[in-house]
Amino acid sequence: MEVYLIRHGIAAERNEYTNDEKRPxxxxxxEKTLQVARRLQEIGLHFEIVLTSPLLRASQTAEIFQQANxxxxxxxxxxxAPGGNIQEWIDWYLQGRYNERENxxxxxxHQPDLGNWAELLVTGKIQGKIVLKKAGAIGIRLSKLKNPIxxxxxxxxxxxxxxx
Amino acid sequence: MEVYLIRHGIAAERNEYTNDEKRPxxxxxxEKTLQVARRLQEIGLHFEIVLTSPLLRASQTAEIFQQANxxxxxxxxxxxAPGGNIQEWIDWYLQGRYNERENxxxxxxHQPDLGNWAELLVTGKIQGKIVLKKAGAIGIRLSKLKNPIxxxxxxxxxxxxxxx
Numbered sequence: 001m002e003v004y005l006i007r008h009g010i011a012a013e014r015n016e017y018t019n020d021e022k023r024p025x026x027x028x029x030x031e032k033t034l035q036v037a038r039r040l041q042e043i044g045l046h047f048e049i050v051l052t053s054p055l056l057r058a059s060q061t062a063e064i065f066q067q068a069n070x071x072x073x074x075x076x077x078x079x080x081a082p083g084g085n086i087q088e089w090i091d092w093y094l095q096g097r098y099n100e101r102e103n104x105x106x107x108x109x110h111q112p113d114l115g116n117w118a119e120l121l122v123t124g125k126i127q128g129k130i131v132l133k134k135a136g137a138i139g140i141r142l143s144k145l146k147n148p149i150x151x152x153x154x155x156x157x158x159x160x161x162x163x164x
Numbered sequence: 165m166e167v168y169l170i171r172h173g174i175a176a177e178r179n180e181y182t183n184d185e186k187r188p189x190x191x192x193x194x195e196k197t198l199q200v201a202r203r204l205q206e207i208g209l210h211f212e213i214v215l216t217s218p219l220l221r222a223s224q225t226a227e228i229f230q231q232a233n234x235x236x237x238x239x240x241x242x243x244x245a246p247g248g249n250i251q252e253w254i255d256w257y258l259q260g261r262y263n264e265r266e267n268x269x270x271x272x273x274h275q276p277d278l279g280n281w282a283e284l285l286v287t288g289k290i291q292g293k294i295v296l297k298k299a300g301a302i303g304i305r306l307s308k309l310k311n312p313i314x315x316x317x318x319x320x321x322x323x324x325x326x327x328x
Contacts, residue, residue: 122293
């Protein structure tokens with residue numbers, strides 16, 4: 001199974017919104033995210049489900065992905081908020097509904113969390129070494145072993161600069 | 165400083181050439197490698213130098229990069245051959261001629277060596293978890309610290325599928 005970790009697009013500045021959870025994508029952020037989503041769709045990606053952080057800039061990114069026909073289904077996943085615990089996603093994954101080999105799913109969230117999750121899945125250890133730009137993507141292939149922590153492969157790390 | 169680790173393009177089958185060092189790129193391999201090189205050039209990459217494995221499929225890839233105006237200079241670097249020791253490249257790097265922050269260089273070689281070198285630079289440990297396709301690229305930002313092993317950042321892992 002392939003998991004794509006997607007960082008939300010360019011959002012309004014922090015000083016413009018007292019509530020960080022409500023910071024929206026900017027117009028440019030929406031446009032660039034849509035371009036990325038269309039490009040991924042052209043390449044042939046299709047996600048059985050998109051799980052998104054509850055924060056506005058992430059859920060807007062998820063909606064843009066749905067708009068580009070990348071996935072029929074979006075669900076809010078609280079552990080994708082900043083500081084969330086990957087174990088909640090592992091538990092979700094181990095329930096088995098989406099862990100067939102043919103499936104792809106997308107997780108939309110934030111940095112440094114997504115880079116840290118990727119490091120945990122691939123190396124078993126957070127080192128903070130993965131640079132993930134806004135509207136960028138990490139592609140991870142989960143092993144057939146039960147627990148994906150430290151057993152997965154990294155096959156993609158890209159961003160709008162390299163995709164568009 | 166940014167280092168791009170580039171895997172050679174699609175080469176002739178092993179059973180067609182008794183001497184693995186002489187296996188050339190196929191016509192399709194040359195064409196796809198040239199497309200990748202042109203795309204990298206359009207994105208704005210420029211390498212101060214390209215170091216290449218002495219094997220034919222790698223040196224042909226390096227020549228295609230030069231043909232696409234990605235670099236004025238190619239040098240054969242024996243440690244980029246399969247099984248080569250990264251320490252030889254670290255020694256070369258620490259001589260300081262190309263380790264300015266503004267520089268980009270490319271290393272052209274083979275799998276699993278390039279993935280292993282990337283893991284050493286980023287995590288300090290070989291785990292064999294990086295999937296690098298033919299004519300694919302890994303982008304690594306070296307830290308300002310003297311020794312790049314285990315101190316570098318990963319910002320790119322891509323392949324023709326995602327670039328073209």
